[in-house]
Each structure stands twice: as structure tokens, then as C-alpha cells.
Amino acid sequence: MTNQLLKIQNLQTSFRIKDDYHAAVDGVTLEVNKNEIVAIVGESGCGKSALAFSIMGFHDPKRSKIEGHIYYKEHDLANISTAKLNKLRGSEMGMIFQDPLTALNPLMVVGAQIEETLILHTKMNKEQRKARVLELLDSVGIPNPQRTFNQYPHELSGGMRQRVVIAIAIANKPAFLVADEPTTALDVTIQAQILDLMKELKEKMDAGVILITHDLGVVAEMADRVAVMYAGQIVELAPVEELFANPKHPYTRSLLQSVPSTDKKDERLHVIQGIVPPLPSLPRVGCRFKARIPWIPEEAHEENPELHEIKPGHFVRCTCYKTFHFQDEQKGDMNNGVS
Numbered sequence: 001m002t003n004q005l006l007k008i009q010n011l012q013t014s015f016r017i018k019d020d021y022h023a024a025v026d027g028v029t030l031e032v033n034k035n036e037i038v039a040i041v042g043e044s045g046c047g048k049s050a051l052a053f054s055i056m057g058f059h060d061p062k063r064s065k066i067e068g069h070i071y072y073k074e075h076d077l078a079n080i081s082t083a084k085l086n087k088l089r090g091s092e093m094g095m096i097f098q099d100p101l102t103a104l105n106p107l108m109v110v111g112a113q114i115e116e117t118l119i120l121h122t123k124m125n126k127e128q129r130k131a132r133v134l135e136l137l138d139s140v141g142i143p144n145p146q147r148t149f150n151q152y153p154h155e156l157s158g159g160m161r162q163r164v165v166i167a168i169a170i171a172n173k174p175a176f177l178v179a180d181e182p183t184t185a186l187d188v189t190i191q192a193q194i195l196d197l198m199k200e201l202k203e204k205m206d207a208g209v210i211l212i213t214h215d216l217g218v219v220a221e222m223a224d225r226v227a228v229m230y231a232g233q234i235v236e237l238a239p240v241e242e243l244f245a246n247p248k249h250p251y252t253r254s255l256l257q258s259v260p261s262t263d264k265k266d267e268r269l270h271v272i273q274g275i276v277p278p279l280p281s282l283p284r285v286g287c288r289f290k291a292r293i294p295w296i297p298e299e300a301h302e303e304n305p306e307l308h309e310i311k312p313g314h315f316v317r318c319t320c321y322k323t324f325h326f327q328d329e330q331k332g333d334m335n336n337g338v339s
């Protein structure tokens with residue numbers, strides 16, 4: 001029996017800007033297995049949320065276009081009716097959003113909002129639902145579930161609201177969870193609780209998780225595999241230990257170098273020059289990261305950069321990783337980028 005839960009194949013998500021469509025996700029292929037957390041990392045604007053929203057079918061079809069496939073069981077989520085998708089969302093698939101305020105209804109007490117997903121997807125009676133909601137509130141670390149049940153979102157702190165969003169996402173023990181920056185707004189103790197909860201869901205329920213985060217510490221602790229996204233594409237994909245021990249793509253190496261650590265106390269942190277270009281100005285041919293490493297010669301890049309499997313399970317896009325060095329690094333000092 002296969003362990004595979006989700007298979008994204010050549011996904012392209014484009015947004016209409018003025019009269020043209022521009023791809024925010026461009027040719028993404030990625031699998032998520034049962035009992036696996038795949039982290040997606042990259043700077044702001046790299047297409048991480050656009051990818052997550054495509055999986056969950058949250059993009060407005062009038063302003064966006066989705067091509068390619070997202071296979072889940074017998075379904076292709078990229079080409080599925082809204083009715084079928086609605087059945088899957090909230091039961092088998094859950095999403096934790098970046099911003100809890102937009103995910104919650106300001107006019108409904110939180111207990112009723114969690115209960116709604118139980119009404120839609122289970123046959124529980126009123127009493128069972130109430131008991132389950134209180135249990136969920138308790139499991140996400142809400143100190144007084146009975147009281148919180150009857151509160152409105154605006155009466156709760158940001159951290160408490162995020163926990164309510166998580167309670168909704170896991171209410172029906174989904175087989176698949178997309179978590180988009182789930183703990184950014186939370187303090188470290190609560191963050192640890194929430195991350196533990198996600199791990200539990202993965203391990204006990206055999207769930208597959210896509211975890212989008214800026215926090216490489218969270219990635220190191222939580223992920224089984226990591227996909228690094230730049231300008232709509234996956235530029236590196238590897239098991240987590242391999243990615244941290246042996247990063248190859250210049251972008252991955254730059255991201256890792258820009259993280260403060262106690263070992264680097266005396267070193268200057270690396271700053272990645274430039275920005276992720278806005279969609280209409282993204283280069284559509286050649287290496288998309290080229291403009292941000294101008295000291296690397298043109299011939300180091302591939303004309304049509306592909307993902308190369310350099311070790312089982314470790315993929316890198318473009319050949320420029322072979323000769324990459326940081327600008328302030330002597331060529332002779334290179335100890336990391338050459339395979």
C-alpha cells in the first residue's frame with residue numbers, strides 16, 4: 001500500500017493583474033506522505049501561500065487560474081467541483097491560516113464556530129458536539145474552555161484566536177493539514193504547544209502536513225522534508241537533516257546564512273541582496289535567482305533550469321549551485337557549494 005497522501009504535479013497558479021495572468025506558483029511538483037511534515041520556506045512573495053490556497057481551493061476563480069494536478073485519493077483538487085471540495089475541506093483536509101481574524105466570523109461566538117464544522121461533517125448530537133468543542137479548546141491550550149465557548153473573537157487575544165483557528169482545523173482529525181505560518185503570532189510557550197499538537201496529529205492520526213513558515217528553527221524541529229521556494233518555483237527539496245547539513249542552492253545557502261545563531265556571534269549576518277520581484281516582472285526564462293547573485297558568471301547558470309536529483313531525495317534547481325560562493329568569500333575558501 002502506498003504511503004502517498006497528496007501528489008502535486010506541475011502546478012501553475014496564475015493571478016489576473018490588469019488584463020494578463022501571471023504565475024505565482026510555476027511548475028511545482030511535490031508529494032506529501034502520510035505521517036510526514038513537509039515544510040515550505042522562502043521569503044515573502046515566493047508563492048508559499050498561493051500554493052497552500054491552491055491545494056485548499058481558496059483562490060477566487062474569477063481572478064485566478066489553476067493548471068496542473070493536485071491528486072488526493074481519487075480526486076484531483078485542481079479540477080474538482082466546489083461541492084466535492086466543500087465536503088473534503090473541514091473533514092479530511094484542514095487549513096490553519098496566517099491571520100486568525102480573517103479566518104473567524106466576528107459575529108459568532110467561538111464555540112458555535114467550532115461546532116459548525118462538526119454539524120457539517122459528523123453525525124454528533126448537540127451534547128456530543130458541545131463536549132467535543134470543549135475538548136478541542138482544552139487540547140489547543142485554552143485555559144477556560146467553558147468561558148471561551150461563549151466569547152466572540154474580538155474578546156480574545158491574538159494567540160487565543162489562533163488557537164481557536166487551530167481547533168477548527170483539527171476538529172475532524174483531518175488526514176491532511178495545511179498550516180500557513182501557524183505560530184507566527186504566538187509567544188514561544190504557546191508556539192511549542194501548538195507545534196506539539198501538530199506533531200501529535202501527524203504521528204497519532206498518520207496525517208500529512210504542509211507547514212509554511214519563515215522560521216528555520218521551527219523547520220528543523222518539525223519537518224521531515226523541506227521545499228525551498230523562490231519566485232514561484234521549488235529550487236531545492238531535501239530531507240530536513242540533509243538540507244541543513246548540505247544545502248546546495250545559492251538561495252537556500254543564503255537563507256541559512258541569514259539566521260542568527262550563537263555560533264555566529266562574532267560573524268556578520270548574511271543579507272540576501274535585492275528582493276523577490278513582483279509577479280509581472282518575474283523573469284520567465286533562465287535562473288530566477290541570477291539577478292541576486294550577479295558575481296556568479298552567466299555560464300554557471302542553466303538556460304532552462306531544472307531540478308536535478310543530486311542524491312536520493314535531494315533535488316536542486318539550476319547548475320549554478322556547483323560554482324556558487326558568497327560574494328565576500330574567497331573562491332579558495334569555498335567549502336560548501338561544490339558537489
Ligand SMILES: Nc1ncnc2c1ncn2[C@@H]1O[C@H](COP(=O)(O)OP(=O)(O)OP(=O)(O)O)[C@@H](O)[C@H]1O
Nearest residue numbers: 015024042043044045046047048049050051278279
Ligand atoms: N490574489 C492575488 N492577486 C494578485 N497577486 C497575488 C495574489 N495573491 C498573491 N499574489 C502575488 O503572488 C506572489 C506570491 O504571493 P504569496 O502570498 O503566495 O507569497 P508568500 O511566499 O506566501 O509570502 P508571505 O510569506 O508574505 O505570505 C506575490 O508576488 C504576491 O504579490
